[in-house]
Amino acid sequence: MRARLTLINRDYTRLWFGQAVSSVGDAVFGTTLVLWVATVLAKDEPWAPVAVSGILMASSAAVLVIGPLAGVFVDRWDKRATMLRTEWFRAGLVAVLTAVTLLPLDALPAGVWLAVIYTTVLLLNTAGQFFNPARFAVLADLVKGEADRARAAGIGQATGQTAWIIGPPLAAPLLFAAGLQWALLFNGLTYVVSYVAIRSIDIRTPGRSERASARRRGLLPEFVDGLRFFAGSRFLVALLVLTVIGQFGVGALSTLNVFFTTDNLHADAGLYGYLGMAMGVGGIIGALCGGRVVQWFGARRATWAGLLVSGVLLVAYSRQTGFLGGLVLLFVFTVPLTVLNTAMSPLLLAAAPAEYRGRVMAVFYPVTKLASMLSAVLSGWLAGSLLRDAGGSFGGLRFGPVDLVFAAAGLIVVLAGVYAWFALPASEEAQGAAKGEDESAEGAAGSRRTESEDVEVAAHRDDDQVTG
Incomplete structure (x- = not known):
């Protein structure tokens, strides 16, 4: 009996392999830059935290500023060629940064080093704003059917989670044992691997008349057309609203979970990393199970059910007072949350016609990113100012600022599940x-x-x- 060497189909397997390698490289690259800035460039400096946060700000700026306009060009251009060009651009950009880092540290002022790093991160993520919508459009052509598209989304999420489990542990040895240049070179080579994998995929390119049609319209009219289409689609608007609401639960956890660990779970801060590991493992399991869940229950039912279950589990997590119980519940909470994300992918693919896929994702990605940032800031502000002195007990249950934020976020996610139950049209209609x-x-x-x-x-x- 021959081993099965393909995932869904041959071309999707090649696309997945290239992105799996590239994702590990991105995880190594991001972790390496944070470590180098924090422990080498800004070592013992009071401005070190600000310098590190600038890396995140540079990546977010590309998503929020470039992302919305990139979709117009992605819809105009050949999708496969767009992905190939962005991979070459990113490989070349990392190669330039690698060459610059061969200079001695004192050859450039710290401000110049930071400017070089921030510019590189900004340009890499700018290229990603063209790559991601193009990959979304190609995925819709390579994978057909709701169940297979959910499987593809689940495999992609599991791969991304695994990359961030593998990548960071590789980054520290590469940086401190081999040197910064080798860690950067590793990431550059992963882009080359991704390029080779994408080049081997057989994708139908648009005809000459389709490209001529795209060229005769201006950037602004096409961008506005994309916004009109998105706003006019009840399905897409509902999916975006659900995603934004879901970000509030995840944003609250990412900002406040370390305080919940020490104050509510009464655990040492050193155990906080195990909670992140539990979420990572739960995310992988949920992503791998997502395709099967969608096959059994349908993407629409899996979406609203995932919201309801994850919201209830988040409320239950907010009431935990022991580390083991919190660890188990956080793992269980992540499974339906990831199944939910997996189920939404085929719905989004079905609702986006081929000529609007780039612009649909150019709206979806930035708005989701902005919601994630706002939820992190809002939850921190609520727990640190408005609810700072909140506390007490009711019915024998004690309440504090952090668990109140978690409970409120869970209730909002539950309400989103109720909204999805009524707002999402049947997935069969979208497929039709x-x-x-x-x-x-x-x-x-x-x-x-x-x-x-x-x-x-x-x-x-x-x-x-x-x-x-």
Whole structure:
């Protein structure tokens, strides 16, 4: 009996392999920069925390500023070529940074070193704003069917979680034993591996008439068209609202869980890392199970059920007073939360027609990122100021500021599950709409018109979809 060497299909397996290697490289790269800035460049300096936070700010700026406009170009360009170019660009950028770091540390002022690092991180993440929507569009072409798309999303999430389990432990030895340059070079080589994997994928490229249609429209009109389409889709708006609400639960945990560990679970701060490990393992299990759950219950039912279950578990976690109970509940909480994220992926793919996929993700990614940032800031502000003196007991249960924030976030997630129950249309309807779009596109591509007629028809079709 031959071993199964493919995941879903051959081309998806190649795409997954390239991204798996690249994800490990990204984890090593990000961890290496944080360690180098904190322990070498800004060692014993009072401004070290600010310097490290600048790395996160640079990556977030690319998502929030470049992301919304990148989708317009992704919808215009050949998706496979876009991914290939971004991988070459990122490999070259890391190679330049590697060459710069060959200079002695005192060759440049600390401010110049930080400027070089921040600029590199900004440009790498800018390229990612083109790569990610292009990959989303390619994934829709490579994987068909709700269950397989959920499996692909689950495999992708599990791979990302695993990369962040493998990457950081590799970063420290590479940095302190081999040197900064080797850690950076490792990341650059992973982009090359990703390039080779993507190049081996057989993807149908758009016809000449489709590219001509895209070129004759301006950047701003196409961007506005994308916003109109998104705002006019009840399905997409509902998915975005659910994702934003879900971020409040995760944001509260990422900001306050360390304080919950010491104050509520009465555990030593050194045990905090085990809670993160529990979430990582739960995320991997939930991602791998997500495809099967969607196959059994459907993506729509898995979405609202995942919200309800994870919200209830977050409320239960907020009432824990022992480390072991908290560890188990946090693991269990992460499983349905990840299944929820996996279930939403095929719904999003089904709701986004091929000509709008780049712009749909250019709205979805930045808004989700902004919600994550705001939820972290809001939860910290609530626990540190508005609810700082909140406390007491009710019915024999004691309450404090951090567990109140967790409980409120859990209740909000439960309400989001109720909203999803009624707001999300049946996934079969979304699939039918997507299938109709695909058939329409294939019919247009197969008909024998002149190039000028193709451009005119494509332009009218775009206008009809926006106004409709």
